[in-house]
Amino acid sequence: MIEELYFPQKIEKKQRKFWDELKINKTSEDISKPKYYALSMFPYPSGRLHMGHVRNYTITDVIARFKKMQGYNVLHPMGWDSFGLPAENAAIQKGVNPKDWTLKNISYMKEQLNNLGLMYDWDREVTTCLPDYYKWTQYLFQQFYKKGLAYKSEAAVNWCDKCGTVLANEQVIDGKCWRCDNIVEKKYLSQWFLKITDYAQELLDSIDKLDGWGENVKLMQKNWIGKSQGTTIDFKVKGEKNLSVKVYTTRPDTVYGVTYLVVAPEYKDIEKLTTEENKEAVETYRKNAKRLTEIERLSTAREKTGVKLGTYVINPFNGEEVPLYAADYALVEYGTGAVMAVPAHDERDFAFAKKYNLPLKVVIQNPENPSDCKTEAFTDDGILINSGEFDGLNNVEAKEKITQKATKEGYGNAQTQYRLRDWLISRQRYWGAPIPVVYCENCGIQLVPEDQLPVLLPEDVDFSVVGRSPITTSKTFIDTTCPKCGKKAKRETDTMDTFMCSSWYYLRYCDPKNEKKPFDKELVDKYMNVDQYVGGIEHAILHLLYSRFVTKALRDMGFLNSDEPFKNLLTQGMVLKDGSKMSKSKGNTVDPDEIFENYGADTARLFILSDSPPQRDFDWSDAGVEGCYKFLNRVWKLYYQNQNKISLDYKIDFNNLSKDSDKLVRLTNIAIKKITSDIEHEFQFNTVISKYREYVNSICDYLNVEEIDNNVLSYALITLLKLMSPVCVHMTDELYQNLGGKGSIHKLEWPKYDENLTQMSDITLVVMINGKLRDKITVSSQANEDELKNKALESPKVKDFILGKTIVKTIVVPKKLVNIVIK
RNA sequence: GCCCUUGUGGCGGAAUCGGUAGACGCGUUGGACUUAAAAUCCAAUGGGGCUAAUUACCUCGUACCAGUUCAAGUCUGGUCAAGGGCACCA
Numbered sequence: 001m002i003e004e005l006y007f008p009q010k011i012e013k014k015q016r017k018f019w020d021e022l023k024i025n026k027t028s029e030d031i032s033k034p035k036y037y038a039l040s041m042f043p044y045p046s047g048r049l050h051m052g053h054v055r056n057y058t059i060t061d062v063i064a065r066f067k068k069m070q071g072y073n074v075l076h077p078m079g080w081d082s083f084g085l086p087a088e089n090a091a092i093q094k095g096v097n098p099k100d101w102t103l104k105n106i107s108y109m110k111e112q113l114n115n116l117g118l119m120y121d122w123d124r125e126v127t128t129c130l131p132d133y134y135k136w137t138q139y140l141f142q143q144f145y146k147k148g149l150a151y152k153s154e155a156a157v158n159w160c161d162k163c164g165t166v167l168a169n170e171q172v173i174d175g176k177c178w179r180c181d182n183i184v185e186k187k188y189l190s191q192w193f194l195k196i197t198d199y200a201q202e203l204l205d206s207i208d209k210l211d212g213w214g215e216n217v218k219l220m221q222k223n224w225i226g227k228s229q230g231t232t233i234d235f236k237v238k239g240e241k242n243l244s245v246k247v248y249t250t251r252p253d254t255v256y257g258v259t260y261l262v263v264a265p266e267y268k269d270i271e272k273l274t275t276e277e278n279k280e281a282v283e284t285y286r287k288n289a290k291r292l293t294e295i296e297r298l299s300t301a302r303e304k305t306g307v308k309l310g311t312y313v314i315n316p317f318n319g320e321e322v323p324l325y326a327a328d329y330a331l332v333e334y335g336t337g338a339v340m341a342v343p344a345h346d347e348r349d350f351a352f353a354k355k356y357n358l359p360l361k362v363v364i365q366n367p368e369n370p371s372d373c374k375t376e377a378f379t380d381d382g383i384l385i386n387s388g389e390f391d392g393l394n395n396v397e398a399k400e401k402i403t404q405k406a407t408k409e410g411y412g413n414a415q416t417q418y419r420l421r422d423w424l425i426s427r428q429r430y431w432g433a434p435i436p437v438v439y440c441e442n443c444g445i446q447l448v449p450e451d452q453l454p455v456l457l458p459e460d461v462d463f464s465v466v467g468r469s470p471i472t473t474s475k476t477f478i479d480t481t482c483p484k485c486g487k488k489a490k491r492e493t494d495t496m497d498t499f500m501c502s503s504w505y506y507l508r509y510c511d512p513k514n515e516k517k518p519f520d521k522e523l524v525d526k527y528m529n530v531d532q533y534v535g536g537i538e539h540a541i542l543h544l545l546y547s548r549f550v551t552k553a554l555r556d557m558g559f560l561n562s563d564e565p566f567k568n569l570l571t572q573g574m575v576l577k578d579g580s581k582m583s584k585s586k587g588n589t590v591d592p593d594e595i596f597e598n599y600g601a602d603t604a605r606l607f608i609l610s611d612s613p614p615q616r617d618f619d620w621s622d623a624g625v626e627g628c629y630k631f632l633n634r635v636w637k638l639y640y641q642n643q644n645k646i647s648l649d650y651k652i653d654f655n656n657l658s659k660d661s662d663k664l665v666r667l668t669n670i671a672i673k674k675i676t677s678d679i680e681h682e683f684q685f686n687t688v689i690s691k692y693r694e695y696v697n698s699i700c701d702y703l704n705v706e707e708i709d710n711n712v713l714s715y716a717l718i719t720l721l722k723l724m725s726p727v728c729v730h731m732t733d734e735l736y737q738n739l740g741g742k743g744s745i746h747k748l749e750w751p752k753y754d755e756n757l758t759q760m761s762d763i764t765l766v767v768m769i770n771g772k773l774r775d776k777i778t779v780s781s782q783a784n785e786d787e788l789k790n791k792a793l794e795s796p797k798v799k800d801f802i803l804g805k806t807i808v809k810t811i812v813v814p815k816k817l818v819n820i821v822i823k
Numbered sequence: 824g825c826c827c828u829u830g831u832g833g834c835g836g837a838a839u840c841g842g843u844a845g846a847c848g849c850g851u852u853g854g855a856c857u858u859a860a861a862a863u864c865c866a867a868u869g870g871g872g873c874u875a876a877u878u879a880c881c882u883c884g885u886a887c888c889a890g891u892u893c894a895a896g897u898c899u900g901g902u903c904a905a906g907g908g909c910a911c912c913a
Binding site for chain 1: 824826827828829834835836837839842843846847848849850862863892893894907908909910911912913
């Protein structure tokens with residue numbers, strides 16, 4: 001029996017308990033079925049779910065359930081990206097242990113996820129902050145080290161003072177810390193890096209193979225890798241035998257226009273290149289440059305500054321002597337740290353030359369519109385002049401010829417440059433996976449032996465220290481012995497960037513309990529790649545680039561066969577309220593718990609998918625939630641009122657149906673087709689849900705016809721339940737069981753449609769005259785072109801219009817329209 | 824500055840191939856039911872015009888300007904606006 005009132009608070013709990021008993025969320029090991037790996041980006045356990053989580057996980061859940069009904073063996077796991085600074089801050093502010101704080105949050109959020117009715121196989125849960133996981137993060141770090149892909153090096157690194165740690169380049173947004181918006185400074189420190197640059201070319205090349213990724217994300221990654229083709233050229237220092245300055249340029253075609261050279265203030269040979277009388281000025285300039293923050297330094301609006309070094313270099317192409325400058329518009333970490341300056345053909349050089357009254361030499365010209373470059377640089381393509389043997393060549397050709405000459409004569413080379421830098425993974429924080437190395441006075445850097453992993457986080461730490469990592473306060477952690485010589489050694493106190501933990505978790509889900517290795521190759525090869533990955537656009541570079549790198553590196557170490565981790569990527573839009581992003585500071589958040597309590601999870605799921613396509617931003621409205629709740633009540637009532645007419649064993653004689661019944665059968669097939677294809681193509685859940693509503697309207701219309709066929713009604717209502725079951729998971733199962741269904745609706749097959757029935761028997765024919773709509777007439781869908789044309793001409797309205805005119809031609813689009821062109 | 828994306832009613836958004844613009848919903852207005860309200864149900868809802876009024880009909884309309892076509896929200900060229908990414912990367 002179906003009860004009169006829809007009461008989600010009661011039925012949702014009941015259904016979830018039922019599913020637990022049936023174990024329907026467990027990943028099937030049935031190898032006869034094709035696999036489908038559906039994955040949401042796992043959350044940081046900050047305390048409670050927010051609506052962004054709800055949207056993300058509902059999208060993936062509906063996909064997983066849909067695929068399961070289509071007969072796939074679905075892997076749909078969940079876990080926790082649980083290392084990170086907020087836990088440590090909570091420890092500092094509230095005096096709680098980061099581990100306790102994190103685990104408490106996990107347990108609360110896990111309950112919330114369950115309340116949302118998500119189909120997770122919790123047997124595969126991974127928690128990155130627990131030793132059974134971070135043991136393998138450490139192990140993988142060691143594999144990278146052994147392979148030469150992890151190294152320690154002194155470098156200028158990004159430092160966030162507020163977080164008290166260094167950051168990777170990818171974590172600096174507009175010169176600010178990605179987490180706290182604090183302005184990032186440069187520091188010289190010895191840190192651990194992963195050699196992502198070794199994979200720059202492959203990471204770039206295989207972007208084009210990622211058909212299931214949005215163009216915007218692919219482009220962002222391409223820009224981030226930032227490949228450029230150029231040439232290096234050696235400029236010998238005048239009067240010095242063994243000293244030269246090597247520049248990198250993408251415009252070798254302008255080399256005859258060089259009037260000075262610029263090196264970065266941090267350039268390695270700068271002291272050797274400075275004459276005695278300029279020493280003091282150069283030193284002052286370098287000190288000032290160091291003081292600038294990244295933001296100030298990178299501001300293109302800032303006036304260019306520099307200082308003369310006093311020495312001269314010789315242009316190998318024409319023997320000209322040009323002066324050498326230090327200027328902070330040259331970057332030490334890109335190219336060679338030195339630039340040849342061509343003020344006539346580069347805007348930056350032009351601005352600098354104007355300021356310091358440096359000469360300018362035009363070497364490229366547009367013959368049709370020659371410019372003397374007195375007011376601005378000419379940066380377009382053109383023909384070479386004043387360039388010796390290369391005069392008259394177009395500059396694109398000249399690039400190649402000039403590079404060839406430099407190579408032949410031994411003072412230059414073609415070179416490829418990337419903007420991508422190596423991934424800095426050291427963090428001066430406590431709550432992360434300790435980097436598993438020790439430093440021995442005799443033996444230097446030593447890996448902690450594998451059988452001693454994991455290197456556990458110490459518990460005896462003082463979180464109140466300022467200016468250093470809390471881990472350094474441990475009395476038991478730091479001092480140890482060298483695994484090689486047995487003498488005294490010190491442990492590394494830095495922990496790993498949490499992005500390291502999250503760059504391989506999707507592999508661990510394939511084999512989450514393995515105690516002998518991070519994962520079994522066979523199992524990973526069985527489930528990988530992730531068929532559908534769903535998450536926020538904010539990870540377009542960070543997490544997605546790191547994961548791609550880690551997958552490729554592990555492939556080369558023989559851990560797996562995949563080239564790419566994520567076959568299809570859906571980047572969902574933000575959840576907004578009143579036009580701006582939900583945030584605590586704005587006070588426009590909506591707590592999922594409240595929605596579950598007042599309306600139930602099915603309403604929340606329905607609403608979060610209903611109004612916008614998943615890729616776009618979604619504006620939360622209380623009225624919209626209310627509307628979805630009303631719709632569910634309406635559906636409930638439909639089943640309540642007709643329960644006596646519904647039978648699960650309906651039989652339909654398709655050849656012998658009344659007109660109305662035939663219509664409903666056709667509308668049912670149309671609904672199945674439309675909903676199936678909207679889910680399959682781009683996951684357009686908003687149109688799926690509008691089709692639910694339209695289809696419900698059609699069924700209600702049928703209930704008003706004279707002769708209701710209970711078999712046809714049953715067919716329609718059971719089909720509706722199945723179509724809605726991936727979204728409204730609790731309600732559909734409750735109704736199904738109350739109608740006498742055995743087991744759970746979620747074990748049923750996805751409904752199929754008959755192509756012949758996806759079209760109405762009568763269609764509306766649009767009649768146009770000169771492209772304007774003039775009449776609509778109902779015709780049989782079987783009518784041929786001539787019949788359509790004749791019907792159109794018979795229309796009284798059409799007759800009025802064509803009276804006294806000549807018909808020039810008639811266009812007939814079968815099953816759609818007739819357009820009559822008259823004069 | 825360079826690159827990308829997006830511009831459709833009061834709002835969210837529909838509209839496989841160029842073929843009825845505004846599906847579906849929110850909101851609003853009117854009505855039914857009710858002592859009243861809520862809930863529910865019914866109807867109307869892009870602008871303008873015509874009409875005493877209804878049915879009907881005409882006309883304009885998918886950021887703007889042009890073009891291709893029997894036919895353009897959709898294709899081409901240009902302009903503008905918003906959002907995003909990159910940015911002294913030589």
